[in-house]
Amino acid sequence: ILNVEQSPQSLHVQEGDSTNFTCSFPSSNFYALHWYRWETAKSPKALFVMTLNGDEKKKGRISATLNTKEGYSYLYIKGSQPEDSATYLCAPGGSQGNLIFGKGTKLSVKP
Amino acid sequence: NAGVTQTPKFQVLKTGQSMTLQCAQDMNHNSMYWYRQDPGMGLRLIYYSASEGTTDKGEVPNGYNVSRLNKREFSLRLESAAPSQTSVYFCASFRGSLSYEQYFGPGTRLTVT
Numbered sequence: 001i002l003n004v005e006q007s008p009q010s011l012h013v014q015e016g017d018s019t020n021f022t023c024s025f026p027s028s029n030f031y032a033l034h035w036y037r038w039e040t041a042k043s044p045k046a047l048f049v050m051t052l053n054g055d056e057k058k059k060g061r062i063s064a065t066l067n068t069k070e071g072y073s074y075l076y077i078k079g080s081q082p083e084d085s086a087t088y089l090c091a092p093g094g095s096q097g098n099l100i101f102g103k104g105t106k107l108s109v110k111p
Numbered sequence: 112n113a114g115v116t117q118t119p120k121f122q123v124l125k126t127g128q129s130m131t132l133q134c135a136q137d138m139n140h141n142s143m144y145w146y147r148q149d150p151g152m153g154l155r156l157i158y159y160s161a162s163e164g165t166t167d168k169g170e171v172p173n174g175y176n177v178s179r180l181n182k183r184e185f186s187l188r189l190e191s192a193a194p195s196q197t198s199v200y201f202c203a204s205f206r207g208s209l210s211y212e213q214y215f216g217p218g219t220r221l222t223v224t
Contacts, residue, residue, distance in 0.1 A: 034212060043201060044154070046212030089153065096161040097142045097205040098169060099213065103153040 006090055006102035013080050014110050015028075020076045021105040027071035032093040035064055035075055037088045038104065047075075066080030080109045113137055117202050117215035123222045124192045132187040133221050134202030140209035140214075143185035144169075145177060147198040148218075154201065160185055161208070194224045 003020040005024045013019050023033070032051045038041040053068040059079045077084055087106045091099035112140065115136045123191030124130055144159040146169075159177040174196060176188045189196055199220050203213040 011160075013122070032210065037165075038211075043215035043217050045215070049210055049212050051210055060159070090116055091154075097119065097207065097213065098159050098167070100156070100170070101154040102147075103151070 004090065004092060004100050004102040006105050008105060009103070010108070012108045012110065013028075015081060017080050017109075018076070018078045019080055019107065020074050021107075023073045023075070024104055025071050025073075025090075025092045025100075025102075027068055030068050030071075030092060031069075033073050033090045034093060034099060036089040036091070037075070037086050038089055039047055044089060045050050048083050052059040075105070080107070082109045082111050085109045115202055115204050117200075117216040117219050119219060120217065121220050123224065125224055126188075126193060128192050129188070129190050130192065130221075131189075132200055132202075133184070133219075134186065134216060135184045136214070137183065137206040138204060138206070138214065139182070139184070140204035142205040143211065144203045144205070145175075145181065145185070145187045146201045146203065147171065148201060149198050157187065157200075174214050184201045189221075192221075194223045197221060 002091045034074040038044040050066040055066040064075045066073045084105040087104040089104045093099045118133045142161050143155040146154045155171045158177040160166045163182045177187045185195045201220050202216040
């Protein structure tokens with residue numbers, strides 16, 4: 001079973017701060033790396049799916065990078081807003097889409 | 112498009128009772144998954160079905176059975192509920208191509224007393 005580590009566990013920032021989180025995973029048997037955003041009392045929603053070493057994806061103020069050789073991915077949020085407050089989950093996926101989730105990074109953005 | 116739907120939304124069971132959680136998707140996805148979410152543990156995969164007619168164990172399959180009824184529906188059964196199965200259960204579906212994401216249902220909150 002893969003060991004997926006996310007850091008930090010939680011993060012408190014002020015509105016306007018930029019921030020980043022780390023996801024590390026064993027680099028063998030890698031097929032895809034997923035990032036999800038999970039708001040309280042809702043279900044997880046996909047942010048990015050990356051498959052290739054060196055992949056970079058961007059959606060508005062949020063971006064992610066992937067290094068499959070060393071087994072890590074970074075998620076960046078530029079100019080955090082209160083609505084960015086959520087738990088951010090990463091999950092490497094197997095060949096059948098079976099994901100192993102990290103425990104997440106809980107972000108709180110104060111106005 | 113309703114996406115992924117789950118029933119029921121909430122359920123309270125007594126220890127030893129059985130029940131089936133239902134999941135359906137209308138996106139014509141090949142693969143479906145059941146996860147449980149516990150405080151401090153994140154999402155853990157219980158069982159999955161990569162395609163109609165197949166099912167496989169995930170990280171935490173003990174105490175559960177699944178049925179892929181057809182391409183749309185994937186059910187999770189607790190034969191004899193235990194307090195350790197108190198959790199929020201999420202169903203997800205996936206198109207089957209590696210560059211695509213999983214879509215999650217709204218969850219079922221189950222309490223076993």
